[in-house]
Amino acid sequence: MPIKTFIANLPKAELHCHIEGTLEPEMLFALAARNGVALPYESVAAVRAAYRFDRLQDFLDIYYQGMAALCVARDFYDLAYAYCEQAAAQNIRHLELFFDPQAHVERGVAFGDVVGGLSAALEAARRDFDLSAGLIMCFLRHLPPQDALDTLALAEPYRVRITGVGLDSSERGFPPQPFAEVFARARAQGYRCVAHAGEEGPPSYIEGALDALQVERIDHGNAAIDDEKLLARLARQQTPLTMCPLSNLKLRVIDDLSAHPIKRMFELGLRVTVNSDDPAYFGGHLNDNYCAVADALGLDAATLAQLARNSVTASFADASRQQQLLDEIDAYVATAAESTVAD
Ligand code: ADE
Ligand code: ZN
Numbered sequence: 001m002p003i004k005t006f007i008a009n010l011p012k013a014e015l016h017c018h019i020e021g022t023l024e025p026e027m028l029f030a031l032a033a034r035n036g037v038a039l040p041y042e043s044v045a046a047v048r049a050a051y052r053f054d055r056l057q058d059f060l061d062i063y064y065q066g067m068a069a070l071c072v073a074r075d076f077y078d079l080a081y082a083y084c085e086q087a088a089a090q091n092i093r094h095l096e097l098f099f100d101p102q103a104h105v106e107r108g109v110a111f112g113d114v115v116g117g118l119s120a121a122l123e124a125a126r127r128d129f130d131l132s133a134g135l136i137m138c139f140l141r142h143l144p145p146q147d148a149l150d151t152l153a154l155a156e157p158y159r160v161r162i163t164g165v166g167l168d169s170s171e172r173g174f175p176p177q178p179f180a181e182v183f184a185r186a187r188a189q190g191y192r193c194v195a196h197a198g199e200e201g202p203p204s205y206i207e208g209a210l211d212a213l214q215v216e217r218i219d220h221g222n223a224a225i226d227d228e229k230l231l232a233r234l235a236r237q238q239t240p241l242t243m244c245p246l247s248n249l250k251l252r253v254i255d256d257l258s259a260h261p262i263k264r265m266f267e268l269g270l271r272v273t274v275n276s277d278d279p280a281y282f283g284g285h286l287n288d289n290y291c292a293v294a295d296a297l298g299l300d301a302a303t304l305a306q307l308a309r310n311s312v313t314a315s316f317a318d319a320s321r322q323q324q325l326l327d328e329i330d331a332y333v334a335t336a337a338e339s340t341v342a343d
Pocket of ligand 2: 168196219277
């Protein structure tokens, strides 16, 4: 069996995907037309041509601009349902989606429309695809911590529909520590806590996320590769890292996929996972990310299966769902072993 086929049929979870980053140019135009929103692009091709980035901020500027087309609950529903359909086709069996409420509320969209549309789509996906899914509300770190506190308060009526909180947006110059209070409050309310760290920022931002925010997972975490002590800590604590290879390539966090730290981290025993981040912008969905690292780093089927197991055990799915998915992976690996997996 070709490795690509092995990956395509491997049951897996996705833990690092921004729902706004799944907005394909075709849907961007359709939603803009439906809502009467003017776009600064002539065509789908012009939008795709604009997706050239030298750093995270280049991408974020375009990403926030694209959100203008998302106006009402139905838009969020359509976006999330379309992604769940795509996820199911890739044999993603559990999905945790980030969303950026501040970027919508500041444009006048009601918080309840954002969460209502997204959570209804996830409910439908559970029914239609047997896909379990959760929402993680991210705070934008380029905005003041008080904004994040206000957002947490806005979320209170919707608490049961949101699994966790995260921290994203521009990293350099925005360390995690100022968000300690909002994370402490969120944790007290039962939210699971994660944060982007070490994508463009230094290893100290990863330590800050672990110590000041007490996160359970680090999103990205690439910079840990430069810090032996931190690598040892992440391995000892088994802190999951949700890594995003094609995103790192597109945003020039790495020059070449062969330089991606995921393989060395895996070999050191860190609980690393593969994710797509913003698939509409970075040229690949989750299975493309698995294929790209398998190819560039020479990962074999056993390693890929372990990465999929990591995605399940690092997830916020309950214990019985995790066990069900681990059993699915084991059964799949046993069947695949009967036909040799080759390049
Ligand atoms: N928001 C969406 N994608 C992001 C990324 N890769 N880093 C930080 N914030 C983001
Ligand atoms: Zn991200």
